[in-house]
Amino acid sequence: MSKVSLVRVENYNNIEEKITEAIDLLGGINNFVKKDAKVFIKLNLIGPFGKDTGITTRPDVLESVIKLVKTQTDDITIGDNPAAKDVSFVLKKNGCFDLIEKYNLKLIDGKDEVIINNPHPHIYSNFEVSRDYIECDTLINLPKIKCHTLTYMTCAEKNFFGLIYGLKKASWHSKATNPLEFGEALNDLYGAFLHAMKDKIILNIADGVIGLDGDGPSTGGTPKAAKAIIASTDAVSVDTIACKLVKLDLNRIFVTNIAKERGYGEGDNIELLGNSLDDFDDVKFDGPRDTLSSIGLRIIRHKFIRNFILEHPKIDHNKCIKCGECAKICPAKTMKIEKGKFPHLRSTDCIRCWCCAEVCPQNAISKTKRPLIGKIFL
Ligand code: SF4
Numbered sequence: 001m002s003k004v005s006l007v008r009v010e011n012y013n014n015i016e017e018k019i020t021e022a023i024d025l026l027g028g029i030n031n032f033v034k035k036d037a038k039v040f041i042k043l044n045l046i047g048p049f050g051k052d053t054g055i056t057t058r059p060d061v062l063e064s065v066i067k068l069v070k071t072q073t074d075d076i077t078i079g080d081n082p083a084a085k086d087v088s089f090v091l092k093k094n095g096c097f098d099l100i101e102k103y104n105l106k107l108i109d110g111k112d113e114v115i116i117n118n119p120h121p122h123i124y125s126n127f128e129v130s131r132d133y134i135e136c137d138t139l140i141n142l143p144k145i146k147c148h149t150l151t152y153m154t155c156a157e158k159n160f161f162g163l164i165y166g167l168k169k170a171s172w173h174s175k176a177t178n179p180l181e182f183g184e185a186l187n188d189l190y191g192a193f194l195h196a197m198k199d200k201i202i203l204n205i206a207d208g209v210i211g212l213d214g215d216g217p218s219t220g221g222t223p224k225a226a227k228a229i230i231a232s233t234d235a236v237s238v239d240t241i242a243c244k245l246v247k248l249d250l251n252r253i254f255v256t257n258i259a260k261e262r263g264y265g266e267g268d269n270i271e272l273l274g275n276s277l278d279d280f281d282d283v284k285f286d287g288p289r290d291t292l293s294s295i296g297l298r299i300i301r302h303k304f305i306r307n308f309i310l311e312h313p314k315i316d317h318n319k320c321i322k323c324g325e326c327a328k329i330c331p332a333k334t335m336k337i338e339k340g341k342f343p344h345l346r347s348t349d350c351i352r353c354w355c356c357a358e359v360c361p362q363n364a365i366s367k368t369k370r371p372l373i374g375k376i377f378l
Pocket residue numbers: 313326329330331332333334335345349350351352353354355356357
């Protein structure tokens with residue numbers, strides 16, 4: 001049985017007190033950070049977005065965690081692997097950068113890599129990940145609670161996709177081109193990570209005080225209050241509670257469900273500490289548009305079928321600033337841009353990974369309407 005603490009938080013004014021409460025419910029910070037331990041704090045820095053967007057780890061959340069960790073050790077490193085822009089640029093945009101000097105932290109850019117191995121993979125066994133992220137005594141994971149166009153929801157487990165450096169993340173989308181295969185690959189990575197960290201401590205602290213509803217995990221989503229901090233050593237349990245809390249469909253969080261099937265976390269066998277889910281009757285997310293049931297996910301395994309029944313990206317020329325980030329990340333190389341022109345794509349080659357929408361700073365990429373035949377079948 002895994003222990004999960006759930007604390008209701010109305011706003012960020014007293015976030016330090018509330019995060020401390022969530023950790024104290026699990027036995028206090030010294031349960032997770034030993035004296036003079038080496039700590040890595042893994043942020044959620046998908047791109048250069050402000051602290052109020054619900055997209056990235058906020059500075060007040062990070063500072064609250066740093067203060068707690070500082071009671072045990074000064075050896076603290078922070079980082080993440082944004083797909084677009086470098087980590088310093090992203091930290092400056094979301095307001096976390098000043099904390100580095102204030103608390104004498106180390107910042108890692110993630111370029112130094114090491115191979116980790118999943119001893120029981122379903123598809124992929126080896127993953128190149130950023131070395132410093134796993135060569136620590138304790139890793140503290142700080143995800144946001146967000147809806148996700150491709151995976152329905154993203155929170156603690158999927159935040160570990162950020163162990164993979166920068167644009168290399170996009171290449172995993174071209175290896176695992178349909179959502180179920182991508183879910184298996186993410187779990188192969190998570191299994192490899194758990195294996196690499198087997199003698200170490202992982203603590204997840206998810207922030208949903210303001211989360212992200214709709215077509216997340218980036219500018220396509222809408223900031224929305226889930227009014228919660230959720231903490232546990234088990235990422236799969238955190239994600240299960242987050243899904244219940246925002247009243248989304250547990251059957252559709254396929255990444256989490258694959259993890260449960262593989263025994264990577266408890267998921268259902270949870271001792272909930274602090275608030276109960278009944279204390280969140282006023283919290284409800286709508287989820288991404290046009291999501292897929294488990295039958296739908298099976299139907300779209302083949303690219304040929306996907307082209308007939310699924311929506312594809314469309315670009316709003318009134319919002320686009322022709323920055324080219326969408327073309328740079330596109331793993332299928334189907335989104336292209338010429339100097340001074342708007343990007344364009346060949347939709348039949350699109351693998352619907354939505355990386356382009358994820359990195360677009362302008363929320364200029366949305367979904368076309370689902371074709372009628374797709375609406376009927378899915
Ligand atoms: S156009 Fe967008 S959704 Fe399609 S493959 Fe490229 S990045 Fe992925």
